Amino acid sequence: xxxxxxxxxxxxxxxxxxxxxxxxxxxxxxxxxxxxxxxxxxxxxxxxxxxxxxxxxxxxxxxxx
Numbered sequence: 001x002x003x004x005x006x007x008x009x010x011x012x013x014x015x016x017x018x019x020x021x022x023x024x025x026x027x028x029x030x031x032x033x034x035x036x037x038x039x040x041x042x043x044x045x046x047x048x049x050x051x052x053x054x055x056x057x058x059x060x061x062x063x064x065x
Contacts, residue, residue, distance in 0.1 A: 011042040 018038040023031030 007046050011039060011046070014042055015039045 015035040015038045019031040019035035021031075022034030
């Protein structure tokens, strides 16, 4: 559970940083666009990591049988 909270917090912090950078460079629309891209890529990355870990645990379980 702690890992899920940490991953979610990291996604939100990165999105906030991207929003601030986009806002400073091009205004509100660019900030929201950057934050949205950041959130979608971060969530996709963490989802892929979890799938990989799940597959690795499944392989280990099959080997132990």
